[in-house]
Amino acid sequence: MVEEASSHAGHRTAAPRVTRRGFALMGLACGLWGALAPMARAAGQIVVSGVRLGGNAQSTRLVLDLGDAPHHQMFNLAEPYRIVFDFPEFDWRVAPEAMPGATGLVKSLRAGLFQPGTFRLVVDLSGPAEIQRTLVLPPQSGFNWRFVADLVPTSREAFMARVAPGSENVRPAKANEPAVTERQRRSAAARPVVVIDPGHGGVDPGAIGVGGVYEKHITLAMAKQLRTLLLKSGRYEVVLTRDRDIFVPLRERVAIARRAKGDLFISLHADSHPNRNTRGLSIYTLSEKSSDREAQLLADKENKADIIAGMDFSEESPEVTGILIDLAQRESMNLSAQFASLAVGELDRKVRTLDNTHRFAGFAVLKAPDIPSVLLEMGYLSNPDEVRLLQQAQYRDRMADSMVHAVDRYFDQTQSAQRP
Ligand SMILES: [Zn+2]
Known part of the structure; x- marks a missing residue:
């Protein structure tokens, strides 16, 4: 019922319904799910079984199929344009050949462990774009948990305004290292x-x-x-x-x-x-x-x-x-x-x-x-x-x-x- 990321004809009519419900769910995603999810999956990592892209250059949808609700953080990076999602450590079961290719605003996707405890999904963009909404959808209609992010085009200025000044990326500095050869x-x-x-x-x-x-x-x-x-x-x-x-x-x-x-x-x-x-x-x-x-x-x-x-x-x-x-x-x-x-x-x-x-x-x-x-x-x-x-x-x-x-x-x- 809630439509998947695909560019077929039904997409446009289905999307607004997702949107309205999605906003309610988005609140949950930030608050309730974010708070409860770590307890729910204390036993292990969240399994990711699928990743899909759909839509066009006006609106592109990213969907992850998951075993549980994840919390996430996201930020922009420029030169080249990228949007980065950081999740808890996933059990990523998507085969390399099952990764979607260039679709709409997305040039490519990369996913993998970024550092202990953080699984990263990098979205390479064909131009400046922004996340219009993210949703976490509970299991229904034969689908497991889904994480959905909708991207729309934006201006370079608006994109750059969301680029955090290097804060998220830099790991804690290590103790000074001796410059002299040991x-x-x-x-x-x-x-x-x-x-x-x-x-x-x-x-x-x-x-x-x-x-x-x-x-x-x-x-x-x-x-x-x-x-x-x-x-x-x-x-x-x-x-x-x-x-x-x-x-x-x-x-x-x-x-x-x-x-x-x-x-x-x-x-x-x-x-x-x-x-x-x-x-x-x-x-x-x-x-x-x-x-x-x-x-x-x-x-x-x-x-x-x-x-x-x-x-x-x-x-x-x-x-x-x-x-x-x-x-x-x-x-x-x-x-x-x-x-x-x-x-x-x-x-x-x-x-x-x-x-x-x-x-x-x-x-x-x-x-x-x-x-x-x-x-x-x-x-x-x-x-x-x-x-x-x-x-x-x-x-x-x-x-x-x-x-x-x-x-x-x-x-x-x-x-x-x-x-x-
Ligand atoms: Zn190399």
């Missing part, structure tokens, strides 16, 4: 700390490949395999920047590495390319100047992870980037390049690599000034063969094994150089 003070006898950074996660899926394969899942699987092999050697301590499907801001990844006093930082990614034939692994180190246009485009793409996840960190200005790179000790830069070339040597024998395998670009995640850092693009999810390989634990083990050899050789070289 690595140099440590004895060569201590076990080196290898920080593995599985790219993307939670609300940020990363590249989406053939068959709806998410980069964030490939990177996490590879990170765990690499951790296992490194630990097995008994030579290293290993820290992961995330070990589950959760969003971690780029700066936080760097901060985790620095807090862990990392000796080596390995960020794991997989790319996609409009040309399906493109395939092969590549490895990047930080540079102010990208080695080529493709490298620059890739860095731009990877650096957008925070925007995709609904963070309001505007890109650092070129001046700041320059300063960060100036701060980066020559030694770190050289060591990064040294590790990258060892890794290329090992990987080249085991997996398909791109020409000029070692490349340079300004990745945000490589900007720890005192930790040698590389970013591994394991391959292309847009290539049908490579996406199949990257999904195979056996193939990833082969890459991980090569990386362990490279890590071994790297620390053999650098630790012996440190001995008196």
Whole structure:
């Protein structure tokens, strides 16, 4: 009876009824449901079984099918236009291929764990729009609980007026981190700390490949395999920047590495390319100047992870980037390049690599000034063969094994150089 998000002919006549009842329910949603819901689902997370979009550029409806009434917060973000919904941790059971595509005012939707306790839905807009109403509908007519949000176009001015000045997005500041490198003070006898950074996660899926394969899942699987092999050697301590499907801001990844006093930082990614034939692994180190246009485009793409996840960190200005790179000790830069070339040597024998395998670009995640850092693009999810390989634990083990050899050789070289 209450009509679904769809653009069929009945939509217009059904909508006003929803609206009137909806306003009453909206009051409930903010007050009663918001207050009662946490008790009602104390036993577990709310299951989300469906997400739908319907309507047109004048009015677009978003619907979530849920096992219970959620409370939510929402806010706007600009450049690009986004509306962000934060919910309690959901048990999200919507398959990637079941996510709706561009509809009306909505360009795309992204959903995932944003931080412990917060599940985030990011609505990318084709232009400035506002939420006309949200409703929480109790089960009826064969439907479960539904969360409904109706979007209508608005002016840029009105949209910008609702952009909170960065308040919701910034996590509590961590204690000041020492700017001085800890690595140099440590004895060569201590076990080196290898920080593995599985790219993307939670609300940020990363590249989406053939068959709806998410980069964030490939990177996490590879990170765990690499951790296992490194630990097995008994030579290293290993820290992961995330070990589950959760969003971690780029700066936080760097901060985790620095807090862990990392000796080596390995960020794991997989790319996609409009040309399906493109395939092969590549490895990047930080540079102010990208080695080529493709490298620059890739860095731009990877650096957008925070925007995709609904963070309001505007890109650092070129001046700041320059300063960060100036701060980066020559030694770190050289060591990064040294590790990258060892890794290329090992990987080249085991997996398909791109020409000029070692490349340079300004990745945000490589900007720890005192930790040698590389970013591994394991391959292309847009290539049908490579996406199949990257999904195979056996193939990833082969890459991980090569990386362990490279890590071994790297620390053999650098630790012996440190001995008196
Ligand atoms: Zn990536």
